[in-house]
Amino acid sequence: MRRLLILGGTAEARALAARLDGQADLHVVSSLAGRVANPRLPVGEVREGGFGGPEGLAGWLREHAIDLVVDATHPFARRMTASAVAASAGTGVPLLVLRRPGWQQGPDDDWRWVPTLEAAARLLPELGRRVFLTTGRRSLAAFTGLDLWFLARSVDPPTPPLPGRTVVVLSRGPYTLRGELELMREHRVEVLVTKDSGGEMTTAKLAAARELGLPVVIVRRPPVPGGVPLADTAEAAAAWVEAQAG
Known part of the structure; x- marks a missing residue:
């Protein structure tokens, strides 16, 4: 059974957990940073609190035998994304960044x-x-x-x-x-x-x-680090997770 860590807290993270819930060959763990007192919880296993930076996250991935990571944190969670990129590079655990598209200005917007x-x-x-x-x-x-x-x-x-x-x-x-x-x-x-x-x-x-x-x-939102696979919907992220089985 593969083990997936979703760095969550967003609607997209919850949608991804719900989409993958119940797959026989996949165990999903959603992690919440704990910055909101009463967060909306995703389905499945949930952990709360930080990891202690890139080294702490890398250690957690090794300790819990994580096979895949999806960073579905808030678009402005710059430090968490940086930690995920560094931990992925240090452990060899594949990482996908899930970011919803930004807003688009219309002709009547100031x-x-x-x-x-x-x-x-x-x-x-x-x-x-x-x-x-x-x-x-x-x-x-x-x-x-x-x-x-x-x-x-x-x-x-x-x-x-x-x-x-x-x-x-x-x-x-x-x-x-x-x-x-x-x-x-x-x-x-x-x-x-x-x-x-x-x-x-x-x-x-x-x-x-x-x-x-x-x-x-x-x-403006901070840019996603280069060289990391990127998805803009939970459906696209789920397809990436499923493709890793091959």
Whole structure:
């Protein structure tokens, strides 16, 4: 029996685990980093917590006789992906990176692409005074030096420091266009800041910004390391796993 480790936490990771669940010749283990207090759990065996960097992950792969790894972490989980690449190279365990496609700008979108959160912060004063932040609970420190008002949304309470004038909304997607329009109108939002996470669960905020004519500042996702096989859907990742049997 082959053993597959899915580095998960995303909808694609859960879909992949569900697709492969029950195969007689495959045992699937999904690993969650533990950064969300009450994560959505995939089917099958689940482990929680980090590995201790590339060396720790490599040791875990050897100890548990893992045959294949799929990195289906968040597109901005740069360190986890780097650890997976290094551990795969060090152990010879084949690795696939599963990344959902990024968002595509439409003709009616007013998007401003930036490389980092810090670059997003520098751009904000010229775009609006009331900012809707959807960049994750660990990102607010980048905006603390700004004399602006922030609506910050995250699944769990954000990590300090926070900007001086911040209202926190704890919520988990998927979101609706109607709900996002109501939220933005209620708080008189003038600009949206987000990361290019991709996927359908949170696209409603982009549609709402388009309908309201608001500018959107989007942080580009880090590139996937070169030389690593890449899939953009759970179906494609499952096909790769099945092909390794040959």
